[in-house]
Amino acid sequence: MKRIIAAILTVCIASLAFGGCASTPAEKPASTGTQSTAEVVSKAEGNKKLTVGFAQIGQESGWRDAETASIQFYAGQHVDTIDFKFADAQQKQENQIKAIKSFIEMGVDVIGLAPVVETGWDAVFTEAKDAGIPIVLLDRRAKVSDDLYTTFIGSDFITEGQNAADELAKLLNNKGNIVELEGTVGASAANDRKKGFDDQLAAKYPDMKVIASQTGDFTRAKGKEVMESFLKTYGNKINAVYAHNDDMMLGAIEAMKEAGMKPGKDIKTVSCDGVKGIFQAMVDGEANVTVECNPLLGPQFFETCQKLKNGETVEKWIKSQESVFRADTAAKDLPTRVY
Amino acid sequence: MEKIKKLSKYQGFWPVIVLLAILLINGIVSGGSFFEIKIVDAHLYGRLIDILRNGSKLMLLATGMTFVLATGGTDISVGSVMAISGAIACSIVDGRILPGAGQNVQVAILLALLGGMLCGAWNGFLVSKIKIQPIVATMILMVAGRGIAQLITDGKIVTVTSDSYYFINGGYILGLPFPLFIVLFVVVLVLLFTKKTAFGLFLESTGCNPVSSHFAGINVNNIKWLVYTFCGVTAAVAGLIESAGIKGADCNNAGLFMELDAILAVAIGGTSLNGGRFSVPASLAGALIIQSITTSVYAMGIAPEITAVVKAVIVICICLFQSPEFKEKMGKRFSGHQQERMAKPV
Numbered sequence: 156m157k158r159i160i161a162a163i164l165t166v167c168i169a170s171l172a173f174g175g176c177a178s179t180p181a182e183k184p185a186s187t188g189t190q191s192t193a194e195v196v197s198k199a200e201g202n203k204k205l206t207v208g209f210a211q212i213g214q215e216s217g218w219r220d221a222e223t224a225s226i227q228f229y230a231g232q233h234v235d236t237i238d239f240k241f242a243d244a245q246q247k248q249e250n251q252i253k254a255i256k257s258f259i260e261m262g263v264d265v266i267g268l269a270p271v272v273e274t275g276w277d278a279v280f281t282e283a284k285d286a287g288i289p290i291v292l293l294d295r296r297a298k299v300s301d302d303l304y305t306t307f308i309g310s311d312f313i314t315e316g317q318n319a320a321d322e323l324a325k326l327l328n329n330k331g332n333i334v335e336l337e338g339t340v341g342a343s344a345a346n347d348r349k350k351g352f353d354d355q356l357a358a359k360y361p362d363m364k365v366i367a368s369q370t371g372d373f374t375r376a377k378g379k380e381v382m383e384s385f386l387k388t389y390g391n392k393i394n395a396v397y398a399h400n401d402d403m404m405l406g407a408i409e410a411m412k413e414a415g416m417k418p419g420k421d422i423k424t425v426s427c428d429g430v431k432g433i434f435q436a437m438v439d440g441e442a443n444v445t446v447e448c449n450p451l452l453g454p455q456f457f458e459t460c461q462k463l464k465n466g467e468t469v470e471k472w473i474k475s476q477e478s479v480f481r482a483d484t485a486a487k488d489l490p491t492r493v494y
Numbered sequence: 495m496e497k498i499k500k501l502s503k504y505q506g507f508w509p510v511i512v513l514l515a516i517l518l519i520n521g522i523v524s525g526g527s528f529f530e531i532k533i534v535d536a537h538l539y540g541r542l543i544d545i546l547r548n549g550s551k552l553m554l555l556a557t558g559m560t561f562v563l564a565t566g567g568t569d570i571s572v573g574s575v576m577a578i579s580g581a582i583a584c585s586i587v588d589g590r591i592l593p594g595a596g597q598n599v600q601v602a603i604l605l606a607l608l609g610g611m612l613c614g615a616w617n618g619f620l621v622s623k624i625k626i627q628p629i630v631a632t633m634i635l636m637v638a639g640r641g642i643a644q645l646i647t648d649g650k651i652v653t654v655t656s657d658s659y660y661f662i663n664g665g666y667i668l669g670l671p672f673p674l675f676i677v678l679f680v681v682v683l684v685l686l687f688t689k690k691t692a693f694g695l696f697l698e699s700t701g702c703n704p705v706s707s708h709f710a711g712i713n714v715n716n717i718k719w720l721v722y723t724f725c726g727v728t729a730a731v732a733g734l735i736e737s738a739g740i741k742g743a744d745c746n747n748a749g750l751f752m753e754l755d756a757i758l759a760v761a762i763g764g765t766s767l768n769g770g771r772f773s774v775p776a777s778l779a780g781a782l783i784i785q786s787i788t789t790s791v792y793a794m795g796i797a798p799e800i801t802a803v804v805k806a807v808i809v810i811c812i813c814l815f816q817s818p819e820f821k822e823k824m825g826k827r828f829s830g831h832q833q834e835r836m837a838k839p840v
Contacts, residue, residue: 217650340798370798374747375651375740380548384792387527387541402651406740413664415534432653432742 206238207460208258209267209293213245217430221494222269222294222450229453237457248272252279259286265460266290270297280304289463293452294475301471305463308455308473312344315446316351318479319425322444323395324360326423331394334385335368336378336407338399344448345370348399348427366392371403378403382410398426401433401445408441419443419482429480431492437485447477450494505764505771509779512762512812516783517542520790528793537666541789547663549785550673551576551732551749555756556763556777557677557684558728561721563760564701566769567621567628569722572729572756574639575613576749579606579730580737581643584652587659591646599658607730613639614726618719632722636753643745653742663738673735677778680728684774697721701769759784762812783812 207230211223230239240263242254248271258266259282266288270276273296280303283290289305296307323333335352338345349368356363367385371378378398385393396418398404404426411418418424418441426433429447436442452475462469480488501507520528520541531540555572562569585591586602595601613635620631665672688694696717699707704714732752737743761767762783763776787808791801814820 214649220649337798367795368798369792369795370801372747375742375744376736376747379740380544380788381792383544383548384541384789387544388793388795402744409664409739409741414539432651435653 204236204238205265205457205461205464206240206261206263207265207267207457208240208242208254208261208263209456210242210244210251210254210258210269212251212269212271213243213247217494218428218448218450219269222452224493225451225453226267226456227453229457233457244271246271248275252276255279255283259283259288262286263288264464267293267456267460268297269293270295273298277303291456291459291463293456294450306459306469306471306473308452308459309475310448310477311472311474312347312448313351313354314474315427315448315477316348316353317355318446319348319397319427319444320352320355320360320363322446322479322481323397323423323425324363326425326443327363327394329360330362332364332366332389332392333395333397334382334389334393335365336371336381336396336398336403337368338370338373338403340370342373344427345373345399352397365397371398371406373400373403375402375406378406379410380406382407383413386410386414386416393422395423395425398424401426401428401430404442405432405436408436412441417441429492430494431489434480434485434489434492437480437482438489440482442482444479444481446479449475449477504776505773506776506779508816509763509776509783512815513779513783513786516786516790516808520786520793523794533669536669537671538669541793543671545782545786545789546674547671548789549782550671550677551735552752552755552759552781552785553677553778554680554728554732554735555752556759556781557680557774558721558725559756559760560763560765560772560774560777561697562628562725563757563765563767564697564769564772565718565721566701566704566767567718567722568757568767569614569617569632569725570629570753570757571613571617571632571635571639572725572732573749573752574636574643575610575726575729576733576736576752577640577643577743577745578613578646579610579733580743580748581646581652581745582606582609583659583734584654584737584743585646587654587656588652590648590652597656599656602659603662603734606734607727610726610728610730610733611723612726614723614729615719617726618722621722622715622718640745643743643748647743647745649745651742651744654737655741659738660741661738663735676731676735680731681774681778688774693717698770698772701772755784756781758809762809762816764816 209226212219214220227241230237240258240261244250244254251268251271255266255268256279266283268290270292276297276299280290280299284303290303292304292307294309297304335349337349353365356365366389369381371381382396396404396407398407404424408418408424411422416422424442425444425446427446427448429445433442433445437445455473455475459469459473517528528541531538531542533539559569559572583602583606586595586605587597587599589597617632617635620626620634621628661672663673667675688697696712699710699712700714700717708714733749736748759780760777761780763773763780765772765777787805791804796804
């Protein structure tokens with residue numbers, strides 16, 4: 156009896172596993188099929204449209220969903236002028252490479268890519284280059300020689316750190332003690348947000364000091380735990396908190412409230428990203444400033460593509476348009492936030 | 495001296511000594527401020543309170559894990575189960591799922607516990623009935639669990655606004671954090687069950703030798719099934735505390751790598767991973783040791799780049815300290831030295 160059950164289960168699991176594998180390639184030909192018909196139509200129209208192929212990583216986080224939505228929304232609004240082909244790579248590099256190869260075959264004007272990993276792109280980028288199709292990297296970089304891609308559109312974490320320092324200086328009147336909640340050790344966002352912040356303090360605000368710094372792994376729970384400890388060590392000496400992302404700050408806000416302090420008033424806050432939660436906190440008067448890390452790259456991406464099609468040159472690194480949001484406008488901004 | 499010798503026979507003796515030593519070192523390094531306890535907003539506030547409250551999740555996990563390890567098994571899915579329970583509870587309180595429940599906190603807690611129980615029962619089923627190796631059986635849920643949690647929350651961090659839900663982590667009774675009372679309740683229940691009924695004996699016997707236990711008339715499979723289910727429930731409670739602490743369900747990070755901490759806590763407590771003898775109080779001391787290491791790393795302001803290494807070194811020292819072979823060898827060397835000295839003519 157047991158053997159029979161075991162056998163049935165094995166078959167079930169096996170079929171699940173193979174079914175899972177089979178579904179991915181099965182989807183591919185279907186989507187390329189529709190794309191090639193779309194291409195025929197666009198060629199018939201006289202090839203005046205801007206044709207762009209974009210290979211997205213897949214669904215990963217709220218941030219990436221917002222990026223995808225922004226790009227698709229922009230393309231959807233400009234159907235008359237843009238012929239947009241979208242490929243979802245489901246977190247697999249080979250799917251992205253396949254997508255790029257099919258874009259090359261279709262002869263698109265520009266290929267957009269958010270590389271899922273940094274390495275292994277040389278061959279396919281060379282193919283695109285030989286075909287004369289420029290490659291635009293979005294929000295993540297690829298480790299290839301500079302001549303293989305045309306431009307990179309993405310955030311400058313160092314600038315974000317500098318902006319955070321400027322904002323804190325305004326809140327503190329250029330003077331005070333700061334505790335810092337760092338991101339995951341080694342992550343580029345954490346390294347650069349720290350570097351930009353520290354450099355700016357050293358250069359412009361000699362009376363502002365980081366008295367303690369510890370990693371909170373970009374998570375709420377760790378941010379809270381580290382802040383609890385900071386509050387016990389330094390207590391009233393802390394004038395402000397700088398967190399490398401909003402989630403850690405949301406945790407830290409809880410810790411401050413438990414310690415009987417008023418976040419946003421007794422202790423000023425500046426964090427990065429600009430997620431909805433921190434806007435809610437700003438509306439509630441518990442946070443001061445967030446430095447945006449913008450996923451809404453759609454408009455910039457297509458503007459760049461249009462320039463490339465027109466034969467204009469673009470910069471090697473196009474910094475994404477990012478702004479700083481403060482508590483006084485948070486109530487107005489909150490409904491417009493999409494991530 | 496006699497009394498100390500008697501005490502040192504208890505499994506929990508050395509873990510408690512280590513715990514006290516860690517706290518003492520912290521106290522000395524910080525110049526006493528480590529032990530400072532103030533009253534803020536009519537509740538106690540201080541590092542020791544932090545250790546107890548933040549350690550409560552690990553204490554609960556360690557309690558459940560002790561039983562699983564005592565049967566010679568292991569459960570590496572508890573971190574994911576925490577994520578699932580947090581996701582269920584927060585989604586209900588937020589009204590995202592089951593709007594019929596009217597964002598009722600009690601319903602949310604009950605269903606989250608039920609979810610944890612189901613996860614545990616699934617693990618127990620795979621281990622005891624299908625006879626899959628425990629580490630493989632529970633790995634299924636460890637991997638899939640976060641996916642299930644993501645499905646429940648639609649891949650987002652669900653933030654809740656409910657004071658009664660916050661109470662699970664942030665509440666105070668008699669000035670002490672509420673999670674501590676949850677731990678107390680669970681531990682008393684567990685101790686009564688294992689000490690006052692034959693269950694504890696059955697459990698040890700199952701872990702020591704399942705085959706002979708079977709022939710002695712113990713239903714080994716049911717005992718295994720039961721302990722995995724219980725482990726799932728403790729993980730669910732820990733998940734509730736975690737999500738109440740951050741006022742939301744963070745499926746990617748809730749309880750991440752906590753399963754390893756839980757196993758480590760039990761191991762530091764001196765329960766063998768091969769099964770057999772176990773002690774819940776010793777595991778609790780183990781859990782508090784791990785939490786106080788984390789807290790002391792923060793308190794001493796150790797640079798983030800080296801915290802992981804510092805923690806590892808402390809854990810290695812504790813494990814060496816616990817190992818009878820190591821103690822014997824060091825003891826020999828030490829007494830050997832003494833003999834040498836004594837042998838030297840004056």
